[in-house]
Amino acid sequence: xxxxxxxxxxxxxxxGIVLYPTDTIWGLGCDASNEEAVExxxxxxxxxNTRTMLILLDSFDELHNYVENLxxxxxxxxxxxxxxxxxxxxxxxxxxxxxxIASDGxxxxxxxxxxxxxxxxxxxxxxxxxxxxxxxxxxxPTTFSEISNEIIESVDYVVNYKRxxxxxxxxxxxxxxxxxxxxxVIRK
Numbered sequence: 018x019x020x021x022x023x024x025x026x027x028x029x030x031x032x033g034i035v036l037y038p039t040d041t042i043w044g045l046g047c048d049a050s051n052e053e054a055v056e057x058x059x060x061x062x063x064x065x066n067t068r069t070m071l072i073l074l075d076s077f078d079e080l081h082n083y084v085e086n087l088x089x090x091x092x093x094x095x096x097x098x099x100x101x102x103x104x105x106x107x108x109x110x111x112x113x114x115x116x117x118i119a120s121d122g123x124x125x126x127x128x129x130x131x132x133x134x135x136x137x138x139x140x141x142x143x144x145x146x147x148x149x150x151x152x153x154x155x156x157x158p159t160t161f162s163e164i165s166n167e168i169i170e171s172v173d174y175v176v177n178y179k180r181x182x183x184x185x186x187x188x189x190x191x192x193x194x195x196x197x198x199x200x201x202v203i204r205k
Contacts, residue, residue, distance in 0.1 A: 018133070018178065021133075021176060021177055021178055022133065022136045022137060022140060023140070024174070025037065025137055025174060025176055026137060026140045026141050028173050028174045029046070029047060029048045029137070029141055029145070030048065030141065032047070032048070032051050032053060032054045033047070033054070033172075033173035033174060034046070034047050034054060034057055034058060034061065034171070034172045034173050034174075035047070035172060035173065035174045035175070035176060036150055036164065036168065036169060036172045036174070036175045036176065037133070037134065037137070037176040037178075038131065038133060038134070038161075038176065038178060038179040038182075039073065039129060039131055039134045039147055040102045040127075040129045040130045040131035040134060040189075041102050041187060041188050041189050042149060042150070042157060042158065042159055042187070042188060043149075043150045043158060043160075043161055043164060044147040044148055044149060044150055045058050045061060045062065045146070045147075045148050045149075045150050045168070045172065046058075046073075046137075046145045046146050046147055046148075047145070047146045048141060048143050048145070048146075049072045049113045049114060049117060049143055049144035049145060049146050050112070050113060050114055050143050050144075051114060052114040052115060052116055054114075054146075055070070055114045055116050055117055055146060056116055058070065058146060058148060059116070061168065061171045061172070062148065062151070062152055062153045063152050063153050063154075064153035065153075066116055067120070068153075069117055069118065069119045069123075069124065069125065070117060070125075070146050070147070070148040071104050071124070071125030071126060071127055071146075071147055071148070072113060072117065072124065072125070072126055072127075072144035072145060072146055072147065073126075073127055073128075073129040073134055073137075073138055073144060073145045073146075073147045074126060074127070074128050074129070074138055074144050075128070075129065075135045075136075075138035075139040076128060076139075077092070077095065077128055079128075079138075079144070080126065080128075082111075082112055083107075083110060083111060083112050083113060083124065083126060083144060084107040084108075084109055084110065084111070084124075084126070085108070085109025085110075085111055086108075086109055087107075088107070088194045088198055089198065090194065090198045090200070091105065091194070094192065094194075094200070095128065098190055101189070101190055102127060102129075102130065102189035102190070103127060103189055103190050103191075103192070104125045104126065104127040104189045104190070104191045104192075105125070105126055105127070105191075105192055105193070105194060106123050106124070106125045106126075106191065106192070106193035106194070106203070107123060107124055107125075107126060107194060108121075108122055108123050108194070108195070109122060110122055110123060110124030113144060117146065123193070125191065126144075127147070127189055129147075133176070133178055133179070134147075149188070150164045150168050151164070151165070151168065152165070152167065152168070157188065159187070160182065161179070161180045161181075161182070188204065189204075190202075190204055190205055191203040191204040
């Protein structure tokens with residue numbers, strides 16, 4: 018597995034797009050600091066770049082690097098949702114490619130629990146873009162076997178890990194923290 022992580026990180030560092038397993042579903046990913054790679058994912062998904070994508074981090078300690086003023090309620094929310102992956106939309110996004118930040122300055126961030134994606138973030142030393150591996154508007158694939166050939170053929174590398182898992186994964190819960198500590202549930 019370490020060789021697979023090293024190979025994937027090399028491709029990411031060189032601006033590549035990867036298809037990889039996360040703690041939820043298979044995702045398209047790139048280095049979240051690389052504006053051209055982010056734009057390429059929008060192109061692959063045939064998705065307008067006005068719709069943002071989330072990033073993965075390997076630990077809670079990294080959040081302050083990507084959120085201007087981390088809301089005090091953040092640790093409590095992460096504890097409450099500890100059994101299910103949680104994406105939180107924060108205001109005051111910073112230190113990522115500008116085309117990842119929504120027009121209102123927000124950014125979705127998830128601290129990944131999956132060993133593989135956690136190691137990718139840790140070894141890349143940057144957040145990892147994570148968006149569903151589908152063309153915009155089409156059904157979200159929940160297993161590797163459901164990913165279209167069009168998506169598979171459009172990336173620079175398909176990770177050789179967890180491809181044979183047939184248990185359907187589910188997307189994360191999504192909440193938005195507004196005005197400091199006000200919470201808006203977007204997806205349970």
